[in-house]
Amino acid sequence: xxxxxxxxxxxxxxxxxxxxxxxxxxxxxxxxxxxxxxxxxxxxxxxxxxxxxxxxxxxxxxxxxxxxxxxxxxxxxxxxxxxxxxxxxxxxxxxxxxxxxxxxxxxxxxxxxxxxxxxxxxxxxxxxxxxxxxxxxxxxxxxxxxxxxxxxxxxxxxxxxxxxxxxxxxxxxxxxxxxxxxxxxxxxxxxxxxxxxxxxxxxxxxxxxxxxxxxxxxxxxxxxxxxxxxxxxxxxxxxxxxxxxxxxxxxxxxxxxxxxxxxxxxx
Numbered sequence: 253x254x255x256x257x258x259x260x261x262x263x264x265x266x267x268x269x270x271x272x273x274x275x276x277x278x279x280x281x282x283x284x285x286x287x288x289x290x291x292x293x294x295x296x297x298x299x300x301x302x303x304x305x306x307x308x309x310x311x312x313x314x315x316x317x318x319x320x321x322x323x324x325x326x327x328x329x330x331x332x333x334x335x336x337x338x339x340x341x342x343x344x345x346x347x348x349x350x351x352x353x354x355x356x357x358x359x360x361x362x363x364x365x366x367x368x369x370x371x372x373x374x375x376x377x378x379x380x381x382x383x384x385x386x387x388x389x390x391x392x393x394x395x396x397x398x399x400x401x402x403x404x405x406x407x408x409x410x411x412x413x414x415x416x417x418x419x420x421x422x423x424x425x426x427x428x429x430x431x432x433x434x435x436x437x438x439x440x441x442x443x444x445x446x447x448x449x450x451x452x453x454x455x456x457x458x459x460x461x462x463x464x465x466x467x468x469x470x471x472x473x474x475x476x477x478x479x480x481x482x483x484x485x486x487x488x489x490x491x492x493x494x495x496x497x498x499x500x501x502x503x504x505x506x507x508x509x510x511x512x513x514x515x516x517x518x519x
Contacts, residue, residue: 253347254294258286258309260301265325268339269300275340279347292316296346296500302326303419307475310376310497319353319498321346330418330514333501345502355496356431357413357455363472363480364487373474376497377416379490380473381461381482382408382441387468389444395460396453403464404448407441411459411490418511426450428517430507436492455492462487 255276259265273283284290286297292312299309299322306322313320322332323339334342345351361379363370373379383390392409394402412421413436417429426439427450438459439450453459463470463486470482482488511517 253296254282254284254292255346256284256286256290256292256295256297256312258297258299258305258312260305260325262301262325265300265305268323268325268336272298272300272339272343275343276347279343281347286312292318294318296321298323299332300325302329303331304476306331307376310475311374314358314374314376314495314497317495317498319500321351321500321502328514330510331415331499333499333503333505342502346500350502352501354431354499354501356415356499357434357436358493358495358497359411359413359436360491360493361411361472361474362489363482364489365483370480373472373479374493375416375475376413377419377475378410378412378421380408380410380420380441380471381463381488382471382473383466384469384471387466387470389442390463390468390470391465393462393464394438395462397457398460402448404440404443404445406443406445406448408470409441409461410437410439412437412439413492418515421450424450427452428511432507434492436490457491459490460487461490 257269259269276283297309297313297320299306309320323334324332359375361373391405410421414429414431421439424439434455435452440448472480
């Protein structure tokens with residue numbers, strides 16, 4: 253089995269990655285450390301860190317259509333599957349192929365500028381269209397399947413997958429959505445409309461957003477990473493991607509019990 257390791261830049265994660273490397277090699281596996289240019293075809297990625305590290309691992313895993321096993325070395329660890337004390341038991345299950353694959357919805361985003369489409373982007377959690385912290389508010393027009401449905405002024409918009417419903421969207425007042433749902437979520441940021449509320453969209457619908465007015469920098473953010481500066485009159489397009497992401501599960505996890513334990517929901 254070929255296994256890639258991606259670890260958070262901490263002493264704990266680096267040391268654990270070396271222990272895992274030795275354990276896997278001793279048990280007859282090929283180990284590579286994940287980086288740009290590394291061939292990860294037909295492998296599995298181990299993500300050592302928190303949810304942020306798993307989101308970074310997603311960018312590599314999605315490119316090669318391979319699964320991720322998240323090992324939690326952070327605080328919340330909502331997306332990860334394994335805790336630090338269970339690492340080597342988990343590795344043995346992995347080696348014995350005693351696991352299942354859980355498919356998760358992915359968002360696809362793009363930018364149309366002067367009629368030309370820039371690079372496609374893929375997000376596990378969310379895309380965010382946001383003004384810089386000290387910039388004036390921005391004006392955006394929202395279209396669903398080509399129909400103009402709203403004009404908003406504020407700090408921006410979050411386009412979230414069900415995975416990301418418990419991340420930034422939740423903090424902005426969005427709903428918690430089960431990852432089994434075939435939907436995505438649009439949540440405005442600090443809108444100057446009392447009637448502006450989050451909306452849940454079918455995966456069959458496409459969202460597009462026009463930047464109507466902006467007197468400062470507007471950012472296009474993918475899973476917490478700035479990818480582009482948005483210009484006035486740029487046309488942003490979002491939809492659910494055709495291909496899912498893959499998470500390795502070593503045991504059954506009840507989404508609602510995880511929400512309860514991580515966020516004290518329902519208590």
